[in-house]
Amino acid sequence: MIRNYVKTALRTLGRNKLYTLLNIAGLAFGITCFLLIGLYLFDELTFDQQHSRASRIYRVIQHKSIKGEATTVAAGSYKLAEESPKTIAEIEGTTRMSRIGRANLINPENPVNFQETITNADEKFLTIFDFPLVLGDRNTALKEPNSIVINEDLATRLFGSTQVLGKTLQFSHMETPLKVTGVLKNHPPNSSFDFNSLVSEASYRNADFFKQTAASDWSSADFSVYLLLKPNTNAEAVSAKLTKLILTNFKPEVGTSLSYSLQALNDVHLHSEGITDGARNSNVEAMAQGSPFYINIFSFVALFILLIAGINYMNLSTARASNRIKEIGVRKSIGAERAHLVYQFLVEALLVTGFSLVVALVLVNVLLPFFNPLVNKHLTLGFGTDYRIWLMTLAATLLIGLLSGSYPAMLLSGFKPVLLLKGKQINQRGNLSLRKTLVVFQFTISIIIIIGTIVLISQVRFMNTTNLGFNKDLMVVIDINTGAAKKGYESIKADMAKIPSVKNVSVSSRVPGEWKMIRTVKINNQGKASEPKVAYFIGVDKDFLKTFEVGLVQGRNFINPTDSTAVLLNETAARLLNITQPSGQLVEMPAMSRGGDFEPVLVNNEPFKARVVGIVRDFHFQSLRDKIEPLVLAYNQNPIHDIDYYTARIDARGIPETLEKLKAVMMKADSDEPFEYHFLDQQLANFYQEDARRQTLLIWGAVATIIIACLGLFGLATYSAEQRVKEIGVRKVLGASVASLASLLSMDFLKLVIIANVIAIPIAWWATDRWLQEYAYHIDLAWWMFALAGLLAVGIALLTVSFQSVKAALMNPVKSLRSE
Incomplete structure (x- = not known):
């Protein structure tokens, strides 16, 4: 029997090549997206599981x-x-x-x-x-x-x-x-x-x-x-x-x-937010840290893409049901039981799903070389792939085949043979309503993902373009790895400054956008009995403000080495210490921390004392996920943190030549030390690298859901046009224009997309607003984001159904009415 079912199914699929190809294409596309996202999620969820215990x-x-x-x-x-x-x-x-x-x-x-x-x-x-x-x-x-x-x-x-x-x-x-x-x-x-x-x-x-x-x-x-x-x-x-x-x-x-x-x-990997890793630099860890929130988001996207692909199969199968009515009637009249017909349709569905899986496996392996750089992974799908991925793939394929084939099977096998042989059309209101509900569901999910993508793109652009309070462009940051490069920093700076394409040079213990641990200090106004506050601490020289273009609000900058006990405060630190006018007020910094316990800072057996000589404008020295914290800028000759970097602002022309000259200066200072550098704007972009990757993944997820949803809409439009062919013929005979008929057919489907918009927008607003709370600084949700997503969905849906609507409206009414 199974052999006979397979033979019959292959013949049926071969007779309806266009719809077979549409079904295979839709399911293959859905399975491909499901597998790509599934591989990404599996990699995220199996961190460190290579250890047997x-x-x-x-x-x-x-x-x-x-x-x-x-x-x-x-x-x-x-x-x-x-x-x-x-x-x-x-x-x-x-x-x-x-x-x-x-x-x-x-x-x-x-x-x-x-x-x-x-x-x-x-x-x-x-x-x-x-x-x-x-x-x-x-x-x-x-x-x-x-x-x-x-x-x-x-x-x-x-x-x-x-x-x-x-x-x-x-x-x-x-x-x-x-x-x-x-x-x-x-x-x-x-x-x-x-x-x-x-x-x-x-x-x-x-x-x-x-x-x-x-x-x-x-x-x-x-x-x-x-x-x-x-x-x-x-x-x-x-x-x-x-x-x-x-x-x-x-x-x-x-x-x-x-x-x-x-x-x-x-x-x-996934649950270390707020935990400083004692074995690594915490900022580096944060950049590579997984996110349970995104794991959930992409899990839903993958499942919905696969579900939408299955729904399309159901819609396309019922859309072609009228062509198989007499076949089913003949089968039932010569003794075929309903169970046999159900098995037949399920075998067809499983065959289509099986063909789709084969196509999807080929597509996945073709796309992985392009997909891996997008998500910064080394994913593969082959004989050496974890068996759990193959089990998941086969189970998902089998399940989607059975679910997507069950509704057409139960629907088509349930009619009485006499009515089928008379040519009864399948236009039961309940079945049509279910299909419309499924289309609304498809577009609701698609619109939510489109809105999420627009918001994510806007936030990533905001993080990369917002004013950070300093100028990050054309800044070369050079690591100081030896004492020789530290002790001779003044002559090294002078040699760098002699390079014509170098505009300014500064030395500092850390730089804005730092990926290493920034030290913190306890700080308080001298003589105050209150508990010391905690502030971040960076050692800088007198050229720091000019090189980074950080604004000085009040007071003065560092002048010379006699300023070794002078400090600048950012506006947040000044408010914390209730200092409005810097005039050499003494502050105490009795302890500092490298990320763990606070250690005493003593100068001549007393807590380190410093004079506040200036207040600088607040600037983002950490990721935009973090609010601006109190910051102390101390002269580089301080007892808390020595210099670790040279930072040079360079000209945009001849960058490779400038880098070679900077390297020569560093090699002159210590020829055994490798020349390590990076551009500050690229380093800052690394803070949001994971967001950018997730943005790309979500964009493709949105594209996938809308394409698959449109295939489902196309199936429903085809079904509707076939059911209304005689109505269209009568209207044309009575003088209806092609435009009016196309509009009539299209409006039914546009209503579904509008309903989907009404459902999707509140859900998307709530979800994106919650996601944005992860960032201390973020965009505000704007009406145009939701309007754009809605218009995109309506426009794409209109293009999808207009093809079938115009085709139906152009049909010769004589052919459609000949049987009446």
Whole structure:
């Protein structure tokens, strides 16, 4: 029977080539979009799952509040990692890692400098995590002092090969060479870890600072600590025990509260908003951070695209139903049962869906090379793809085939054979109303996605073009990686300024739009008994304001090195300290933070005191997601943060030549140091890179939904024209014009799109307004965004149905009325 069903279905599909192609095209397009978005979502949802025990690995989160100032850091102390397995039975093991900056990593046999991040890890790191080793023993690779594990990419850059076991490397800040004891496979793209080397923690075992840490560090946030819990362990109960363990051995200062929680490794990528990562620079992390909100949005988009494609099949199948009425009648009159007819139509639907899947798989592999750069992924679909993706694909295809084929099957098989053989048309009001409802549903979803796309495009454009309070264009930011480039900064600045295409040069500890951690300080007016406030801190020179074109509101700029105790406040900081006229008022900065605990800042055994000499206009030194915070600009010769960057404003002409000249200046200062630079406007754009990628993905989702919805509208228009062919003939005989007939047929469908607008606009307004609240600075929703989306939907729908309407209106009335 199944063979017979398949044969009959193939014949039927072959006789109706146009509608078969329309059905396959619509479903293939829908499945293609579903698969592309599905691959993206699967990659996002499976971050860090390459570790076999990922479900039992947790990272420690420290929650600290100092008199109302709360910090949440993904970090813990040495003793927490060391002692917790001994006292908490639910912990199977712990490991810790830390980062202590960057330095040149050199292969002595080929002394080319590579500036690399120094990451330390204890000996248990590779036994708790399943980072695959190409060479080496994971149980011993990090056990001995002066050992290092590197990944394949770094091994190839340093040695030109991955066969490097036993070779030596030298970090420029370390006296002792490091022996390569292991080679790691490169991290998969969906990993929260981005280190390319691991220095054994044992390498620091004899250092005084490490001995002190190992003896007494109960409360710091200097390590990223990971716990492997035993099966079926309650993570919240372990969190409470961790807090109790720390507070038993460490007493926080009065006004300070300290607690710990555990975050599942599988949640790190998508659920780390508001958490500073102790092992990475927090701003870099934020740029790559996943978003549960967008995961939900794109999940709905993918499902709706597939659903809309299935609805189109239903509409197109019922649109051609009148051509199969007599076939069904004959089948039923010679004994075919309704179940047989249902099976026949379902087999046809599954065949069409199967053909569509094959076409979709080809399209996905053709489109992936273009799709991957858009979403910054390395997605593939082939024999090596995760089996769960294939199961999801087959299940979705089967389900959409059965659902989309079930309605036509039940409808067409339900009529009485006598009525069918008499040529009865299928025009039941209930069936037509259902199809109209489905079209309204399709266009409602499409309009919501179009509005969301317009709002997202507007917000991304706003973030990239809004006035940041400084001039970001043609700014080259050069990293300072060695003491030589710092000590001689005045002569280096002078050499840079001599380059004709360099307009201004400044040095600073951080730059606006900084991707690294910006230090914070406690600050208060001298003599005030109130609790110190918290402000961000950047060390700058006297050319900073001129180079960045930051406005000075009141007071004066820095003048010379005698201003080493002078500071400028932004307007927000001035309001915080209630300073309206800068006149050398003294402020105290008794403590500073690098992202964790506050550390004392002492000058001659007293808290650092500074004079407020000016107030600068507020400018965005962080992402537009964050409101402008209090900021202190201190002279670069300060006890809190030394300079880290040169920033040069250059001419737009001859940029490559200018960069070569800047490189020559830096090489003259330190020939062993690589020349690292970036353009500030590009770095700022990185803050919104994920938004831009999501914008592109949403644009294509909107295009997909509107195209598929129009295919459904085309099917309904075709069905309606066939049902009203004799009505049209009568109207033409009585003198109706082609324009009036086309208008008559089109208005029925335009009403559906207008209804969809009425439903979609309030929903879209609520959803986009909620999304915009993620940003401290955002656009205002405007009526034109919703009007534009509505007009686009109406215009596209009108173009879709007008073709079929005009075609029906041009038909010869003699042919349509001949049977009467």
